[in-house]
Amino acid sequence: MTYQPSNQVIRIKFCGLTNSADVLAAADSGADAVGFVFVSQSRRYLTTEQAVELVNLAKKHDLLTVALFANQSAEEVCEVVARIEPEVLQFHGDESVIFCEQFDRPYWKAIPMLSTNDWLAYAKQYASADAWLLDSFGGSQIGGSGTKFVWFEIPSIYRNKVILAGGIDASNVCQAIAETGVTFIDTSSGIESSPGVKSKEKMQAMVTQIRSVSREPE
Numbered sequence: 001m002t003y004q005p006s007n008q009v010i011r012i013k014f015c016g017l018t019n020s021a022d023v024l025a026a027a028d029s030g031a032d033a034v035g036f037v038f039v040s041q042s043r044r045y046l047t048t049e050q051a052v053e054l055v056n057l058a059k060k061h062d063l064l065t066v067a068l069f070a071n072q073s074a075e076e077v078c079e080v081v082a083r084i085e086p087e088v089l090q091f092h093g094d095e096s097v098i099f100c101e102q103f104d105r106p107y108w109k110a111i112p113m114l115s116t117n118d119w120l121a122y123a124k125q126y127a128s129a130d131a132w133l134l135d136s137f138g139g140s141q142i143g144g145s146g147t148k149f150v151w152f153e154i155p156s157i158y159r160n161k162v163i164l165a166g167g168i169d170a171s172n173v174c175q176a177i178a179e180t181g182v183t184f185i186d187t188s189s190g191i192e193s194s195p196g197v198k199s200k201e202k203m204q205a206m207v208t209q210i211r212s213v214s215r216e217p218e
């Protein structure tokens with residue numbers, strides 16, 4: 001199936017990077033942002049020590065750096081912020097608005113699409129978020145599950161605030177953009193060769209697909 005090109009620039013975040021080769025491959029592919037997971041239950045978990053070098057490398061290559069948490073304590077978040085200075089914090093748990101706002105950084109709030117009936121009501125509680133990340137989590141796996149939810153058209157007034165995640169890969173990303181109208185895509189499992197290890201080819205394929213339906217970034 002071919003999809004109509006939109007005149008939008010579509011941005012892409014590759015999430016759950018765990019090594020420097022993957023950071024370099026993300027930069028080479030043309031990604032805009034990379035995510036690092038500080039959730040100890042995750043197969044993509046990084047200690048702050050491990051993350052320092054990767055975040056510096058990402059910044060050197062002009063990638064926006066995002067640190068992911070799910071119900072960590074404020075002390076743990078503060079430690080990551082102080083040591084690696086991520087540009088954005090992404091919260092995947094039950095963190096309150098007040099909790100998310102306390103770190104003096106832009107934050108993105110993940111919205112659990114498989115466990116909420118009213119994503120917009122959930123999202124609107126986080127009006128101070130820079131973005132709402134619609135993700136398919138809802139069971140024991142908090143994020144990075146590789147499963148998609150049922151896509152729908154995002155009302156145009158919210159599109160610049162929404163990031164689409166959950167089971168997106170090169171084979172379905174154009175459909176995801178066409179069905180939702182989003183301009184920011186987040187993926188993790190869909191660019192992996194094995195759990196926690198990214199594939200250069202899959203990253204490249206994802207960006208090629210996105211460019212085929214979007215305007216070139218300036």
Ligand SMILES: O=C(O)c1ccccc1NCC(=O)[C@H](O)[C@H](O)COP(=O)(O)O
Nearest residue numbers: 015042143144145146166167187188189
């Ligand atoms: O990636 C993880 O293991 C993870 C663990 C705990 C909280 C969030 C996590 N990842 C969130 C992400 O940003 C993923 O990119 C997003 O859930 C999409 O994942 P996928 O369905 O694998 O593309």
